[in-house]
Amino acid sequence: MQTVRLGRTNAVVSAAGLGCGGHSRLGMSGGASAQEASRVVSAAIDLGITFIDTARLYGTEEAVGLGVKGRRDQVFISTKATPTGGRPGREGELATPEDLTESLEGSLRRLGTDHVDLFNLHGVMSAQYDACVETLLPELKRQQAAGKVRHIGITEAFGVDTRHQMLARAVPDAHFDVAMVGFNLLNPSARRTVFPAAQAKDIGTLIMFAVRRALSHPDVLRDTVAKLLASGEVPPGAVDPADPLKFLREHPGIASELEAAYRFCRHEPGAHVILTGTGSVEHLEANIAAINAPPLPAEISAQLEATFGAVDSVSGN
Numbered sequence: 407m408q409t410v411r412l413g414r415t416n417a418v419v420s421a422a423g424l425g426c427g428g429h430s431r432l433g434m435s436g437g438a439s440a441q442e443a444s445r446v447v448s449a450a451i452d453l454g455i456t457f458i459d460t461a462r463l464y465g466t467e468e469a470v471g472l473g474v475k476g477r478r479d480q481v482f483i484s485t486k487a488t489p490t491g492g493r494p495g496r497e498g499e500l501a502t503p504e505d506l507t508e509s510l511e512g513s514l515r516r517l518g519t520d521h522v523d524l525f526n527l528h529g530v531m532s533a534q535y536d537a538c539v540e541t542l543l544p545e546l547k548r549q550q551a552a553g554k555v556r557h558i559g560i561t562e563a564f565g566v567d568t569r570h571q572m573l574a575r576a577v578p579d580a581h582f583d584v585a586m587v588g589f590n591l592l593n594p595s596a597r598r599t600v601f602p603a604a605q606a607k608d609i610g611t612l613i614m615f616a617v618r619r620a621l622s623h624p625d626v627l628r629d630t631v632a633k634l635l636a637s638g639e640v641p642p643g644a645v646d647p648a649d650p651l652k653f654l655r656e657h658p659g660i661a662s663e664l665e666a667a668y669r670f671c672r673h674e675p676g677a678h679v680i681l682t683g684t685g686s687v688e689h690l691e692a693n694i695a696a697i698n699a700p701p702l703p704a705e706i707s708a709q710l711e712a713t714f715g716a717v718d719s720v721s722g723n
């Protein structure tokens with residue numbers, strides 16, 4: 407397993423990170439119990455993964471706690487709290503420092519640990535960012551001083567913020583040690599708006615949406631590309647609308663679109679941990695191999711750039 411330095415946290419972690427949210431939630435979206443999901447976590451550690459990302463919102467913290475039991479010191483655990491309320495009747499309002507502390511305490515309990523390595527504000531929108539810095543960041547720093555949180559991070563809501571409006575502000579400000587960024591071969595816009603500043607400020611980056619649904623479901627891919635052809639973001643004639651990524655599959659140096667999708671992210675300058683979300687140990691093994699594989703052939707990188715380089719309106723959700 408290759409390792410990476412996660413920016414100014416100075417932590418050295420596996421280049422492949424286990425994502426415990428997304429559509430799979432370790433298989434819990436398909437009905438797996440926390441006990442069953444915990445087997446994916448322990449298999450990930452057996453396979454060399456040392457970075458695990460979960461969140462209160464995912465409902466997978468208990469599974470992570472079960473999966474890391476007895477091996478807590480081998481893994482870097484990242485969890486999150488949303489910047490909005492959570493108490494009945496106050497769902498849309500900004501969380502208070504007390505709400506945040508309560509969320510962190512619940513996460514520690516479910517994870518069965520006395521500290522998390524990274525605590526993130528989850529899915530922050532640009533309009534919420536100033537209030538997060540003014541009201542919630544001081545509380546995160548207090549928890550850091552108390553030893554419950556090692557590093558502080560922020561994640562974007564890429565499903566709606568496909569142009570990275572929030573991170574375009576947060577990364578240059580550098581209040582947060584780590585940023586979670588949506589990035590994939592269909593929308594590589596973080597290449598212009600996030601990674602250069604992250605590198606300049608030595609911010610650690612976590613890559614989400616490497617595959618998501620557009621790159622694992624052919625029908626979703628066709629619909630997404632049809633939209634991009636209609637908007638003009640993908641030049642006319644650049645791809646076959648019926649099978650848009652055929653050129654990847656047909657290349658002798660590429661095993662599948664999915665493999666190419668993880669390799670694409672892994673070798674992007676400024677990208678650190680590539681998150682992979684799955685409920686299947688078999689998929690996890692294949693994805694780890696892809697994340698550890700060499701860069702894509704130069705002519706394929708050039709073709710991807712010519713085809714999707716201008717896209718910033720879709721997430722691939």
Ligand SMILES: NC(=O)c1ccc[n+]([C@@H]2O[C@H](COP(=O)([O-])OP(=O)(O)OC[C@H]3O[C@@H](n4cnc5c(N)ncnc54)[C@H](OP(=O)(O)O)[C@@H]3O)[C@@H](O)[C@H]2O)c1
Nearest residue numbers: 425426427428430561614615616617618682683684685689
């Ligand atoms: N704002 C935020 O903070 C935020 C938002 C979104 C995600 N995240 C984090 O980012 C992580 C990564 O995102 P993601 O979970 O969407 O991951 P992803 O790796 O981009 O996509 C995972 C999807 O692809 C499928 N898949 C994975 N490997 C496959 C394979 N080899 N063959 C066929 N299908 C495969 C999975 O289904 P199977 O279960 O069938 O494998 C799952 O539906 C999340 O888990 C979460 O930790 C954070």
